[in-house]
Amino acid sequence: xxxxxxxxxxxxxxxxxxxxxxxxxxxxxxxxxxxxxxxxxxxxxxxxxxxxxxxxxxxxxxxxxxxxxxxxxxxxxxxxxxxxxxxxxxxxxxxxxxxxxxxxxxxxxxxxxxxxxxxxxxxxxxxxxxxxxxxxxxxxxxxxxxxxxxxxxxxxxxxxxxxxxxxxxxxxxxxxxxxxxxxxxxxxxxxxxxxxxxxxxxxxxxxxxxxxxxxxxxxxxxxxxxxxxxxxxxxxxxxxxxxxxxxx
Amino acid sequence: xxxxxxxxxxxxxxxxxxxxxxxxxxxxxxxxxxxxxxxxxxxxxxxxxxxxxxxxxxxxxxxxxxxxxxxxxxxxxxxxxxxxxxxxxxxxxxxxxxxxxxxxxxxxxxxxxxxxxxxxxxxxxxxxxxxxxxxxxxxxxxxxxxxxxxxxxxxxxxxxxxxxxxxxxxxxxxxxxxxxxxxxxxxxxxxxxxxxxxxxxxxxxxxxxxxxxxxxxxxxxxxxxxxxxxxxxxxxxxxxxxxxxxxx
Numbered sequence: 001x002x003x004x005x006x007x008x009x010x011x012x013x014x015x016x017x018x019x020x021x022x023x024x025x026x027x028x029x030x031x032x033x034x035x036x037x038x039x040x041x042x043x044x045x046x047x048x049x050x051x052x053x054x055x056x057x058x059x060x061x062x063x064x065x066x067x068x069x070x071x072x073x074x075x076x077x078x079x080x081x082x083x084x085x086x087x088x089x090x091x092x093x094x095x096x097x098x099x100x101x102x103x104x105x106x107x108x109x110x111x112x113x114x115x116x117x118x119x120x121x122x123x124x125x126x127x128x129x130x131x132x133x134x135x136x137x138x139x140x141x142x143x144x145x146x147x148x149x150x151x152x153x154x155x156x157x158x159x160x161x162x163x164x165x166x167x168x169x170x171x172x173x174x175x176x177x178x179x180x181x182x183x184x185x186x187x188x189x190x191x192x193x194x195x196x197x198x199x200x201x202x203x204x205x206x207x208x209x210x211x212x213x214x215x216x217x218x219x220x221x222x223x224x225x226x227x228x229x230x231x232x233x234x235x236x237x238x239x240x241x242x243x244x245x246x247x248x
Numbered sequence: 249x250x251x252x253x254x255x256x257x258x259x260x261x262x263x264x265x266x267x268x269x270x271x272x273x274x275x276x277x278x279x280x281x282x283x284x285x286x287x288x289x290x291x292x293x294x295x296x297x298x299x300x301x302x303x304x305x306x307x308x309x310x311x312x313x314x315x316x317x318x319x320x321x322x323x324x325x326x327x328x329x330x331x332x333x334x335x336x337x338x339x340x341x342x343x344x345x346x347x348x349x350x351x352x353x354x355x356x357x358x359x360x361x362x363x364x365x366x367x368x369x370x371x372x373x374x375x376x377x378x379x380x381x382x383x384x385x386x387x388x389x390x391x392x393x394x395x396x397x398x399x400x401x402x403x404x405x406x407x408x409x410x411x412x413x414x415x416x417x418x419x420x421x422x423x424x425x426x427x428x429x430x431x432x433x434x435x436x437x438x439x440x441x442x443x444x445x446x447x448x449x450x451x452x453x454x455x456x457x458x459x460x461x462x463x464x465x466x467x468x469x470x471x472x473x474x475x476x477x478x479x480x481x482x483x484x485x486x487x488x489x490x491x492x493x494x495x496x
Binding site for chain 1 (some may be wrong): 269337338355367370387485490
């Protein structure tokens with residue numbers, strides 16, 4: 001049995017009950033080194049198999065092989081198991097064999113960073129939104145650029161994953177330039193959530209111009225409001241449209 | 249204290265531990281009639297306050313007033329508390345007063361239907377995606393149309409909420425027509441997840457042409473793949489790009 005488990009931000013409180021139970025019942029927990037450390041505290045006596053970034057294919061192949069050999073394998077993903085997670089690669093590797101000699105496969109969803117970060121900032125995602133990763137390790141930058149432009153055209157709220165890293169320190173800046181060139185106003189309400197659900201969690205609401213110069217990293221999730229998004233103190237809210245001027 | 253709780257699809261197993269605890273500790277659980285029924289089975293002895301659809305403003309005003317009066321109120325939302333949920337309206341109603349005389353406000357995220365439905369279908373959301381509601385109760389249809397067109401332009405995976413209802417039986421058909429007119433191929437891989445996490449849960453993978461004639465309802469979440477999305481048996485998978493032709 002192979003279970004792909006979305007663990008949410010990382011702490012036990014943010015996992016679903018079924019995710020926690022799947023980890024508890026597994027023979028071995030597999031994952032990216034950083035995420036496995038988050039669950040090791042909860043289950044110190046489990047067996048673990050970790051691989052670093054760029055070793056995703058090997059990690060998934062190992063997990064499938066072990067499950068075929070009869071072990072109950074839990075593969076952990078930060079946030080959701082599907083959104084930029086390993087569920088896709090597992091399904092691809094299994095391919096057309098999935099319905100035949102694959103071990104029983106279960107995919108357990110989790111709270112993705114778009115949702116957990118939004119809850120910290122207020123309610124930026126209360127209307128239609130687009131989720132875009134700025135990492136060009138697996139996606140051509142031209143594709144990312146085209147999606148940013150399309151998101152402006154559609155007046156979507158935008159949630160950015162992987163906004164910057166040590167090797168890509170200026171990618172958020174580049175993305176903001178694309179949004180500005182596509183006609184987005186530089187006072188558009190934006191926000192960032194950092195270290196979601198972990199030590200040092202923080203939020204900050206700012207304009208697009210300020211976001212352009214914000215020092216984002218891999219622990220930052222970025223929100224760019226739509227044309228209706230408003231700032232209330234240190235929160236950002238995208239109205240759904242229930243009311244215009246109701247006051248209480 | 250007022251806590252906006254995303255309960256996921258509805259069963260206890262799909263709730264986060266903190267969501268479950270917030271419900272357990274509350275004095276009164278507030279929500280839309282249909283969602284409240286999902287949690288009433290778990291906490292039969294709680295006090296409940298429900299309002300039907302179109303009474304969202306009254307429901308939120310009541311919850312804020314009760315929290316101000318000293319009660320510990322949990323307001324439940326299906327899926328996530330933010331994605332088309334009540335967190336936005338609560339923040340709007342509280343407005344600039346939020347930081348002052350508002351009761352303590354907590355927003356707990358949950359597993360939104362985009363993620364829980366994707367897990368049933370395989371891994372449709374493994375790359376950039378757009379979430380769009382087809383309900384025009386609060387959003388002009390022209391805005392929805394523009395977003396569908398922009399999503400095609402950006403080659404986003406598209407997840408549709410509220411694809412149809414008794415009053416809007418042909419909206420999914422209308423949306424598919426817009427996608428086809430915007431140049432999407434009629435054999436694009438699409439899928440639907442129904443009754444996610446509840447009795448009668450099901451999935452179906454099909455082409456855009458077939459989706460056009462699918463009898464969707466309010467219990468259906470719809471996925472339209474991007475140009476790379478593939479079908480494997482009865483699952484749909486959007487490759488992230490880790491590998492092209494690896495076979496195991």
